[in-house]
Amino acid sequence: MISFRLGVEDLADTRFAISPLREVMGSLRALRAPALYPLHVRWRASVLQGLDAADARLLAALVGDTLALPDFLTPRPTSFAPTLDEQLTVVRATPPEAVRRDLLAAHAPRPLPDVLRAVTAPGDAPVAELLEELCDLLRRYWESALLPSWPRMRLVLESDITHRARQLATGGARLLFADLHRNLRWDDGVLRVDRMRGRHHVDGSGRGLRLVPSLFAHQPAPPVSAVEPPMLAYPSRGAATLWEPEPEPDAPALTALLGAPRTTLLRLLAEPLPTVELARRLGVTPGAVSQHLRVLHATGLVTRARDGRRVLYRRSPLGERLAGHRA
Numbered sequence: 215m216i217s218f219r220l221g222v223e224d225l226a227d228t229r230f231a232i233s234p235l236r237e238v239m240g241s242l243r244a245l246r247a248p249a250l251y252p253l254h255v256r257w258r259a260s261v262l263q264g265l266d267a268a269d270a271r272l273l274a275a276l277v278g279d280t281l282a283l284p285d286f287l288t289p290r291p292t293s294f295a296p297t298l299d300e301q302l303t304v305v306r307a308t309p310p311e312a313v314r315r316d317l318l319a320a321h322a323p324r325p326l327p328d329v330l331r332a333v334t335a336p337g338d339a340p341v342a343e344l345l346e347e348l349c350d351l352l353r354r355y356w357e358s359a360l361l362p363s364w365p366r367m368r369l370v371l372e373s374d375i376t377h378r379a380r381q382l383a384t385g386g387a388r389l390l391f392a393d394l395h396r397n398l399r400w401d402d403g404v405l406r407v408d409r410m411r412g413r414h415h416v417d418g419s420g421r422g423l424r425l426v427p428s429l430f431a432h433q434p435a436p437p438v439s440a441v442e443p444p445m446l447a448y449p450s451r452g453a454a455t456l457w458e459p460e461p462e463p464d465a466p467a468l469t470a471l472l473g474a475p476r477t478t479l480l481r482l483l484a485e486p487l488p489t490v491e492l493a494r495r496l497g498v499t500p501g502a503v504s505q506h507l508r509v510l511h512a513t514g515l516v517t518r519a520r521d522g523r524r525v526l527y528r529r530s531p532l533g534e535r536l537a538g539h540r541a
Contacts, residue, residue, distance in 0.1 A: 217416070218415075223420040227420070229422065235301040257457060269355070280411050287316075291424060308345065319439060378390060378393075381393060387400060397434055434447070507527055515533035516529055516530055
């Protein structure tokens with residue numbers, strides 16, 4: 215069991231946050247133990263196909279046999295939604311002794327995998343080199359495995375936070391913690407996380423609590439180290455909807471949304487075209503076309519680029535999807 219003692223100041227500073235790096239690291243658990251993450255089976259297969267063998271070995275080494283993660287690779291968010299680059303900047307500033315401590319703790323009692331043995335070498339230089347290599351690898355992995363789906367993932371996470379914030383407002387901490395997960399217990403100012411590897415107690419000491427929903431968490435996940443401030447990743451609601459296929463665009467609905475003239479323009483812009491050519495094809499004045507193009511461009515449905523004296527318009531990726539053609 216791991217427990218957090220939360221005083222009045224800690225409860226007043228209980229905040230939710232979205233952590234891209236937490237999702238990166240949580241997704242590595244899904245790669246390592248697919249049986250625990252049946253919702254992500256197809257995503258996992260797609261990601262593994264595109265992973266370089268050397269990258270895959272190093273990524274796998276970041277997850278212990280008990281699925282523990284090194285604390286320095288899951289830093290406590292300092293804002294509601296930090297970017298991945300902001301979080302990697304925090305990781306790069308990790309002291310070498312903390313890198314060693316957290317990697318050894320994640321793999322205890324087993325020895326470190328060969329690809330991580332550099333951290334046990336004398337001096338700080340090997341640790342610094344490994345840390346830079348890990349940050350570069352996690353960025354590449356993020357761009358290929360999670361970034362394409364991140365807008366949808368973030369929407370699900372934000373929906374969970376909205377639900378939890380409503381619980382906190384209507385029922386206080388007791389209702390909030392009671393519904394986060396069956397392994398959590400809130401009693402007499404102490405939040406207990408049951409069925410955890412290790413046993414330690416953390417005093418909030420006015421540092422507050424960060425609650426981080428995760429689409430790759432199957433149970434509450436506090437920091438492994440007792441020296442870290444209170445933070446808890448927990449399974450997000452709505453994970454089952456994440457990989458559902460999106461509905462195909464409906465032509466009558468698109469016309470009702472945009473109007474017939476703009477829908478027709480959007481369908482014509484599968485190729486770059488200037489205003490004059492669009493006007494010719496539609497049999498209207500260039501001025502009329504320009505008015506509709508301004509609206510379509512302002513809403514992100516078309517892009518424009520200059521070609522000499524002409525301005526060419528074309529559907530954006532969002533416009534492609536609305537028009538019924540996957541980008």
